[in-house]
Amino acid sequence: MKTAERYTTPLWHSRSMAARALEEMQGLAAAVSKKTSASINIMEVCGTHTMAIAAGGMRRLFPGQLRMLSGPGCPVCVTSQGDIDLVLALAEVPGLTIATFGDMLKVKGSKGLDLNSMRARGSDVRIVYSPLDAVELAAADPAREVVFIGVGFETTAPVVAAALARAKKRGLKNFSITAFFKLVPPALDLLLSDPTNKISGFMLPGHVSAIIGLEPYRFVARKYGVPCAVTGFEPLDILTGINMLLKQMLSGRPEVQDEYFRAVPEGGNRAALKLMEEVFVVSDPSWRAIGVLKGSGMSLSPSYSSFDAVKRFKLKRSEAPEPAGCLCGKILLGKALPPDCPLFGKGCTPSSAVGPCMVSSEGACAAWFKYGN
């Protein structure tokens, strides 16, 4: 295929190319399971992949030997209940504007409230498309405190860092953020360090990798011998990524391959990495349903700590227990599928969600429920 062709969108939906990739996948999967005489468990680490697989109705096209597991890569799902409670506490501060990405609106805190219902009760909650818009909100109204809700992975952290750099340069005193960022590689390490894990390969998030490059994943292949493929989000990207992983399993030579090379350079995005280093420091955050994980997150560096909303408004953090019966922790670790949960589709649906995997539009349970897999 010519490089120019690979960039044109319609190609990534081509049915004939998909059919060929799926045919190849059948053969590869059969060969791998013959070699290993076990089922093949590929974890798609990222919520965007979970949704793309579900939206494409792809699960039922995959070979029978292949199981796709959803990983801990949905920003909303992994934000701890304690952090959500802090966000809701901020929304109660009088005269304060919350600026947030849209999908945080429906996440319920431990008392059953979410930003949507806080907005209906009079809190000033605004959806922004970029943290830079939140900086503009603050600049336009210096008498009003504006807090941007920073959650997510290496994908969103650089643009929040850029917003903070701008706010600092302009000397804005009424802008702050929550720095609840998580890092993907430490989560992979946690998953694999569990001797009972059944992961045979990782489909790695293309957008995170566009920032961090390939190097931070190399330990996965080296230390654990697990194949990796950095993968894009179009249907054909996903099929190609799976085939890359199956070929690695077959050859017995695990490595980090770059399926999404049209967007992911080997060394990542140097400017973004430099900015993140300036604004953030590595921290030990709490992951929802997983717990505190050393070195797996980012909080504000000393030179930016004055932008920390939690400190500025003197909020206290406390971690509420996870809802009884909910299997989200196991699902995020690839140890259970959504239908395995006794609450799935019964006590727990998108409109009255119990656990985070059903709350988030990119959560594994929401994807399984919404697209009827």
Place this chain on the structure above:
Amino acid sequence: MSVPQKVLLGHGSGGRLSRELVEKVFLKSFSNPALRLLEDSAEVRAGGVRLAFTTDSYVVTPVEFPGADIGRVAVCGTVNDLAVKGARPAALSAAFILEEGFSLALLTRLTASMRRAAAEAGVPIVTGDTKVVEKGHADGVFINTAGIGVIPPGRALASASVRPGDVIIVSGNLADHGVAVMNARNKLGLSGGVKSDAAPLNGLIEAALSVSKGIRAMRDITRGGLATVLNEVSGACGLSAELDEDCVPVSAAARGACALLGLDPLYVANEGKIALFASPAEAEKIVKALRRHKYGRNAAIAGRMLAEKRPQVRLNTGIGGSRILLMLEGEQLPRIC
């Protein structure tokens, strides 16, 4: 499931939450046979004449956006709600709630736009009302329009009349309106020139009805998008519907904008598109007639009704998979990454 204690923005999304509000609050208070059908307009009989009657309120920010404005949408929306029931629009009303301080020049532009849209539809605005509220008590201007139309003898279009095997025809490219408004509202700076599709469709609908007696129902595809309309029709006739993703017309620019924002074009609002449900033998003829009209150039057969007696919509995806297409849950929210 109980309605939450307060009204949420999602209750106005046109999706499942809106439906729940209508059923649990409004239908409970107002229920009667004409209302219970919950079609785009109600059919009433007066002096032996069958009338279609509808009303709609319009709240859009910003009030002017590429391709249209709140005034044009207010006229077209009501005209289309009448026309999809097979009615010929006879008269409209227009009521304005204005916020103190609203620009008179802008109001004049909006009313001129309404006049042009009404003239195009061939329907007069015969009555109206104005209220002004204190600054901060409304967002610039809210417009309500109502309309009546005459349903010619022999025409009976209803979602409940849709039969197994009927094809689903979409009258043109979806998602343009929603994308254009979102782009203007949030100053997203998306290029691609996506414009609102707001248009009066009574001419297009007459053209389709005049070539075929095989049209069983028509629906205005507005808030909640095609996915929501198909779920409503599937619920009303009790049959499963099947949509082919490849065949749903969406322009490349709108598709790209939706992908960027994490929106699904099947749930995005339109103001100048309808879904037609028609006998398969008549489908080609109807599509041809639609395509001859300026508002139906991209009309296409996008799916079919199945014999399965189970209200459910399935989507055959572009790469050969399939999945269930649910109603819009609440608001469509742009995602984090």
